[in-house]
Amino acid sequence: MGVTVLQQFPMVENRTGPQTIEFLTKRIVALGAVQVGHFLVDCETYMSVPTLGPQRTVHVLHNSEHPASVFSVLETGSKTVTLLADSLFDLLMLKMTSVYTKKQTKIESKGPRFELADFLVKLGTVTMSQNFKGVLVEVEYRPCVVPGSCWDLIREFLQGFLGSSVQATPPPYLQNRMNDIYQPTDTTHQYLEQFAAYRKTASVL
Incomplete structure (x- = not known):
């Protein structure tokens, strides 16, 4: 497990999701990358029932890179607690319908995985209720x-096949963790951050 950076790729008018993935695939393969299977990251969100007092939100995420694990993020006001559990956590949530109800549509990112030297690249199509986002x-x-030790290298690599869409600064979540040891839960938080942005856009529309 190394350091992971998540980046939205801007959509071009008249180019579909599959066409965008194909476009990026050609770029990364031209650099020498080899496809090694597929990946999937999904997220379901639950909210506490009003009778329990202050609103609590639980985001439950699965990542195919960690098939035996379930990642969850509990938000209560300004406090956030991250939990790493096994697959029994899904069964626990199913039994807690009197406490937590599913409030938001499942959102996921899935697509091909590529290896290129020391880099692992995943091109994800984001969908919500089967709708492309x-x-x-x-x-x-x-x-x-x-x-903090490899951000410049990752940014340069990203710019090599994503072009000018890559920001000069790290993703918001990573900015406060540049000198910390990277953990799988950090990837979870980055996905949650991106998924929240897609959901917000959908609600505005």
């Missing part, structure tokens, strides 16, 4: 575990 690119630099 956008494209997320995940890049992991595997030899490094401290974001």
